[in-house]
Amino acid sequence: xxxxxxxxxxxxxxxxxxxxxxxxxxxxxxxxxxxxxxxxxxxxxxxxxxxxxxxxxxxxxxxxxxxxxxxxxxxxxxxxxxxxxxxxxxxxxxxxxxxxxxxxxxxxxxxxxxxxxxxxxxxxxxxxxxxxxxxxxxxxxxxxxxxxxxxxxxxxxxxxxxxxxxxxxxxxxxxxxxxxxxxxxxxxxxxxxxxxxxxxxxxxxxxxxxxxxxxxxxxxxxxxxxxxxxxxxxxxxxxxxxxxxxxxxxxxxxxxxxxxxxxxxxxxxxxxxxxxxxxxxxxxxxxxxxxxxxxxxxxxxxxxxxxxxxxxxxxxxxxxxxxxxxxxxxxxxxxxxxxxxxxxxxxxxxxxxxxxxxxxxxxxxxxxxxxxxxxxxxxxxxxxxx
Numbered sequence: 187x188x189x190x191x192x193x194x195x196x197x198x199x200x201x202x203x204x205x206x207x208x209x210x211x212x213x214x215x216x217x218x219x220x221x222x223x224x225x226x227x228x229x230x231x232x233x234x235x236x237x238x239x240x241x242x243x244x245x246x247x248x249x250x251x252x253x254x255x256x257x258x259x260x261x262x263x264x265x266x267x268x269x270x271x272x273x274x275x276x277x278x279x280x281x282x283x284x285x286x287x288x289x290x291x292x293x294x295x296x297x298x299x300x301x302x303x304x305x306x307x308x309x310x311x312x313x314x315x316x317x318x319x320x321x322x323x324x325x326x327x328x329x330x331x332x333x334x335x336x337x338x339x340x341x342x343x344x345x346x347x348x349x350x351x352x353x354x355x356x357x358x359x360x361x362x363x364x365x366x367x368x369x370x371x372x373x374x375x376x377x378x379x380x381x382x383x384x385x386x387x388x389x390x391x392x393x394x395x396x397x398x399x400x401x402x403x404x405x406x407x408x409x410x411x412x413x414x415x416x417x418x419x420x421x422x423x424x425x426x427x428x429x430x431x432x433x434x435x436x437x438x439x440x441x442x443x444x445x446x447x448x449x450x451x452x453x454x455x456x457x458x459x460x461x462x463x464x465x466x467x468x469x470x471x472x473x474x475x476x477x478x479x480x481x482x483x484x485x486x487x488x489x490x491x492x493x494x495x496x497x498x499x500x501x502x503x504x505x506x507x508x509x510x511x512x513x514x515x516x517x518x519x520x521x522x523x524x525x526x527x528x529x530x531x532x533x534x535x536x537x538x539x540x541x542x543x544x545x546x547x548x549x550x551x552x553x554x555x556x557x558x559x560x561x562x563x564x565x566x567x568x569x570x571x572x
Contacts (some may be wrong), residue, residue: 224527228419228548239458253447262459275374276435283413295319299350303338304534338372360544362498374404389502392417408543423452477547484558504542520564
């Protein structure tokens with residue numbers, strides 16, 4: 187019998203009534219009436235060029251052929267142009283941001299290396315880093331003193347001679363905190379002075395008001411992870427990329443598993459998404475910002491509840507319920523029974539998951555209005571039962 191390898195595991199809680207996480211997600215995925223606020227996905231795109239290009243790709247039966255193994259050159263050029271990183275950088279197209287994270291941790295880390303992440307954060311990075319390195323230091327950042335993010339000061343306090351990788355999720359899932367230019371310059375000094383790599387996950391970049399790229403401050407020590415899952419509304423298509431200087435990308439190419447290329451249809455959609463971005467980006471950003479204002483007004487009505495980071499620079503935020511007497515699991519199950527899918531904090535934090543409910547808001551405004559109505563009713567009922 188094969189013994190399962192022991193890696194860091196996300197602190198997930200399976201909702202009552204389901205035997206496995208897969209069974210639960212199959213249920214919510216197939217419920218057409220479910221309001222999707224649990225995975226930060228974007229449901230604000232109309233029928234547009236993105237959809238049309240993928241339909242045309244299928245009609246042409248592009249899927250009969252393997253695509254170029256590193257991605258269509260046109261797509262690679264468009265991504266670099268979108269980021270303003272065209273000259274000294276190279277890019278590899280991947281099957282989503284998560285695959286990019288796996289490749290980066292695998293390539294950068296050696297068995298003696300340590301990684302610095304943060305809690306709350308995207309726990310899959312801890313999982314990957316624990317596979318290829320020696321130790322993962324998950325720094326607690328759920329406090330106003332550090333701005334609810336991993337700061338340069340915290341990195342200096344927690345690094346050692348074996349630290350090789352620092353994870354910067356920017357904006358941060360689940361809180362929506364982001365970095366200033368001055369902070370990124372400070373991180374660049376740390377990386378350059380100590381030969382440390384910065385893993386800059388910019389999955390939620392396009393929702394932010396003023397986002398800066400780490401690669402522009404420490405190009406030789408930065409790997410940038412790019413995803414089409416969120417602002418482009420293509421989560422189910424599984425497409426992303428990793429960007430770095432030529433030597434880094436060359437090294438990553440040597441360990442790819444998916445050497446026959448990434449989904450043809452998703453790449454066609456990604457090309458159309460980048461070409462049409464100016465036509466829909468402002469509308470989606472304005473809607474998400476208005477939606478989080480609606481949520482904030484509702485949370486302010488609940489005694490003891492608050493939003494740690496507002497406004498969020500992403501398309502999600504956390505609602506702290508610790509002083510209400512209602513657990514995130516209780517309200518998430520109440521909402522789920524009424525066709526609203528959210529996530530309790532344990533999905534993104536081992537230390538603070540008992541405090542907050544994470545909700546995403548890149549959905550139609552009427553769905554947000556329904557959410558706040560049910561949220562307020564649920565909190566009243568559950569607080570009254572204590």
